Amino acid sequence: MEKNNNEKLESMDTFKKLITALDAKLDSIDSRLKQQQGRKGIVKYYRNEDLKRAFGLSSNTIVKYRLTGVLPFTKLGDIFLYEASKIDKILRDNEC
Template sequence: MKNFDEIQIPSVRGIQLLLEPIVVKLQNLEIELQKLPKKAQSSKYYRNNDLKQLFGLSNNTIIKYRENGTLPFTRLGDVYLYEVDEINKILKLNEVKL
């Protein structure tokens, strides 16, 4: 028979003693991160194809919604951009609760 070294399982207190310094360091890092200036979150945008794929809208419907003010947009040349947060607001406002 082969001799196997005994495996010792550490006690709960032993594990706590190992983890305490890590927890303290993580808490200190969190405090330091909170002190850093907040970066302005860049807005995310949908394009026409995104609206068609995500919501099943046709080109004509997207144009109609832009023209009648239902769909707020930003235009850069020939590219139309729709802010994700604005689309989410529209969806929330039109939510049907039964």
């Protein structure tokens, strides 16, 4: 019976060590994620499909807004990118 109890205690100790190591790893990942979220250098962009989905715009409307200067954009190859912070500013500036 004592051998069985010792095995249980060893198993519990092993389990506690694994949980402690896992908890430390999760804390490390969590702190790295928080650091990345706090960086100001990360810029988020919308693509055409994002604008269509998020705002219900058609392809023609997006093209018209680009050509008339309503939508500031960056072109990377054949892909049009719209900086999220600039789109947010346009929305704030046009609130009624």
